Amino acid sequence: MDHSPPVILAVDDKVENLDILTSLLQDYDVRDVTDAASAWRILDHSLVDLILLDIMMPDIDGFELCRQLQDDERTRAIPVIFISAMSDEATISRAFEVGGKDYVTKPFRPRELLARVKTQLELKFLMQRLHDLAYLDALTGIANRRRFFDLAAVLFDGPGDLQAVMLDIDHFKRVNDRHGHAVGDQVLRLVADTIGVRLPPEAVLGRLGGEEFAILFPSADPDAVLGAVDTIRQAVADLAIPLEEGTLTCTISCGLASRTPDTRNIDALLHDADQALYQAKGSGRNRVIFRHIPP
Numbered sequence: 481m482d483h484s485p486p487v488i489l490a491v492d493d494k495v496e497n498l499d500i501l502t503s504l505l506q507d508y509d510v511r512d513v514t515d516a517a518s519a520w521r522i523l524d525h526s527l528v529d530l531i532l533l534d535i536m537m538p539d540i541d542g543f544e545l546c547r548q549l550q551d552d553e554r555t556r557a558i559p560v561i562f563i564s565a566m567s568d569e570a571t572i573s574r575a576f577e578v579g580g581k582d583y584v585t586k587p588f589r590p591r592e593l594l595a596r597v598k599t600q601l602e603l604k605f606l607m608q609r610l611h612d613l614a615y616l617d618a619l620t621g622i623a624n625r626r627r628f629f630d631l632a633a634v635l636f637d638g639p640g641d642l643q644a645v646m647l648d649i650d651h652f653k654r655v656n657d658r659h660g661h662a663v664g665d666q667v668l669r670l671v672a673d674t675i676g677v678r679l680p681p682e683a684v685l686g687r688l689g690g691e692e693f694a695i696l697f698p699s700a701d702p703d704a705v706l707g708a709v710d711t712i713r714q715a716v717a718d719l720a721i722p723l724e725e726g727t728l729t730c731t732i733s734c735g736l737a738s739r740t741p742d743t744r745n746i747d748a749l750l751h752d753a754d755q756a757l758y759q760a761k762g763s764g765r766n767r768v769i770f771r772h773i774p775p
């Protein structure tokens with residue numbers, strides 16, 4: 481559990497306004513900047529939980545910056561509270577139209593602003609929690625089936641090459657039968673971790689159900705992916721899971737397939753990988769099979 485204070489980005493062209501905010505928000509990790517370009521430099525490099533945004537600024541004003549934040553998938557979920565001297569209805573309603581979550585007029589009442597900041601942060605963390613519950617596999621923390629297929633659809637529609645891997649844990653039912661589900665769960669978590677730490681950042685890993693996982697590699701080089709998957713296979717085979725009655729080992733079988741111009745959709749690509757997985761199972765398990773499509 482992370483107990484570091486929430487990060488608040490304050491954007492205002494007047495330094496004296498930023499000084500007031502910084503001293504008021506002492507319980508938070510406040511980053512203050514005087515223009516949109518500097519705000520983006522912070523957003524590009526750190527996770528921000530809430531943005532306090534002035535409207536009247538030279539170059540890019542608060543409305544335009546808020547619109548940019550909404551257009552960017554990385555920043556869309558960060559709540560924005562506008563803080564402005566303008567109090568006319570048209571300005572306030574525009575602030576909400578461009579994506580603002582709240583509006584506070586300057587000069588503001590300090591305790592009111594603190595309460596509004598707290599409310600927006602609570603909502604943000606609740607939304608994050610709901611998102612995690614909906615999209616992450618509760619046992620392993622990796623993408624669940626729904627999230628995997630959402631990401632897979634985006635990758636499949638993209639222009640680059642794509643390699644798919646289907647893999648599962650060999651004889652997993654035996655693990656549950658012999659050692660119980662708590663040990664089975666431990667094996668699933670360990671295998672997911674072992675795969676996850678060895679993947680390049682652009683790869684997508686998901687647990688499709690039970691002991692079945694899938695990986696998508698946006699890569700043009702099937703041989704490199706084959707090598708990477710075999711490294712993962714070996715790392716899993718090297719795991720020694722301590723039990724009261726000794727150590728437990730496990731292995732995985734993996735099937736790999738490349739997208740070709742004839743691959744109709746993501747389901748077809750995963751089906752090809754699944755065929756290769758079937759071959760890997762049939763030829764002795766603990767191996768990686770690459771399904772070569774005849775040219």
Ligand SMILES: [Mg+2]
Nearest residue numbers: 493534536537
């Ligand atoms: Mg201003």
